[in-house]
Amino acid sequence: MNRINVLLFLYAFSAIVCFDYESLTIIPKIFAGLMMVEYFIQTVHMNRPRVKGPFNWGLGCLVFLSVYCLISFAFFPYDLPGEAIINIMMILVLSYILTRIVDNVRAFDMVLVGLSLGLFIGFIMNIFVPQLDEFGRTSRYVGTLGNSNLFSLMVNFCISFLLQRYKLYSKFWRSLILIFIILAAQQVMMSGSKLGLFMYLLNILYLVFYIRIIKNTTTLVLVSILILSLSGFFITNFLMDNSEAFDRFRYLQDVFSGTRDYSDSDLLRYNLAVKGWDMWTQRPFFGWGYGAFVFLGGYNLYSHNNIVELLANTGIFGFVIFHAALIQLIVMAYRSDIRRRNSIVWTTYFALMIIVSSFAIVLFIEKLFWLLYFTMVAYLKMHTVPREIPVVTVQQLN
DSSP states (O other): OOHHHHHHHHHHHHHHHTTTOTTTTHHHHHHHHHHHHHHHIIIIISOOOOOOOOOOHHHHHHHHHHHHHHHHHHHSSSOOOHHHHHHHHHHHHHHHHHHHHOOSHHHHHHHHHHHHHHHHHHHHHHHHSOOBOTTSOBOOOOTTTTOHHHHHHHHHHHHHHHHHTGGGSOHHHHHHHHHHHHHHHHHHHHHTOHHHHHHHHHHHHIIIIIIOSOOOHHHHHHHHHHHHHHHHHIIIIISOTTBHHHHHHHHHHHHHHTSOSOOHHHHHHHHHHHHHHHHHHHSTTTOSOTTHHHHHSSSSSOOSOHHHHHHHHHHHHHHHHHHHHHHHHHHHHHHOSSSHHHHHHHHHHHHHHHHHHTTTSOOTTOHHHHHHHHHHHHHHHHTOOOOOOOOOOHHHHO
C-alpha cells in the first residue's frame, strides 16, 4: 500500500472522528498537509506527468466560492469570520489534490474504510456514552459530528458509496458491509432525523432491488415482512420513552394520523426558507455574499436548506455551478468505459440523494461532502480510458 492510500485513510478517519472536537481538529489538518507534501513530491520532484481532462465544475464551484468569500470579507457590510475563508480555501486545495493523487481503486476503498471506521467509532460512543438533553433524556445520536442530521446524512452517504462496488468485493467484505448497514438502522433511527430515515430506506431499496442480494422471490417477500415487522417493533418498543429521538418519531406518527400539522422545528425551517427566498428575489444574480444569510437573515442561523442558502448567498450563479457539478458526475459515468451502466445508476442515485438532503442541511460548505464528491470524480476518471485518434499516412490511404 503506497503512502497516498495510507494518508487518504488517515485523513478520512480523522476528519470524522475529530470533526466536533476543537482540540483535535489539528489532526486531520496534519494529514491534509502531508497529502499536499506528497502531491508536491510526485508532481515537482518526481516530474509526474499531469493528466489533462475536461473542466471540472466541482472545482469551478469551489473557486467561485473561494473568490466570492474573499470579496464578501473585503467589501460586504457584515463581519464574515476569517475561519470561513480558511475553511473554503482548504476545501478547494484538498479537492484539487484529491483529483490528482487518487489514481487507483485501492485509494477509493481507503477513503471509504476511513469514513466507515470513523462513523463506527461514533456508533460505539452513541451506545455507551450517549449525550443527554437538558431534561436528562437520551439525546439524539450525533456520533462524533456534533449534529444529528449531518451524522445521519454521512451514514447514508457512506452506505451508498459502499454499495457502489458491493458486487466486486469478496464475501468477507460483503458481510462486513451488511453488518455496518444493519447497525446503521438503529443509529439512524436514534438520530431522530426524518430525512435520514427516508434516505436509509432508499439505500435499502437500492440494495434489495437493484443490487439484488436476495434473488429468490419467496425469500424477498419474507425478508420484506421481517423488515417491516422489525421497523414497527423498533419504533414502538426499542426507542425508549425517555429518548428525544422517540418524540420525533411520535411526531411523524401524529402527522400521518392527522392529529398534528407541523412541529416548531418545521415552522422555523419554513420561515428560514421564506426569508432566504425573499433575499434571493432582491438580489437574484449573485446574492448577498458568501455566508450572508446567517448575518442578514434576522435569525442568526443558517437556512438549513442547501438550495435556499446557495440562492440567498451566491444567487443563481452559484446555484447553477453547484448543480452543474452534480450533472457532470452523470456525464462522466456515461463516458466511462468500465461498468458504465452501474456507474450511471450510481451517480444518478448519488445526485438524487444530494438533492433530497439539500432540503435539510447546507452541504456546499461541508468538507466531508466534497471529500466524497471528489473521491467519486477521481474514481470515474480512473474508469475512463483516453482515446487516441490513429495517425494515418498518405501511403496507407493509397
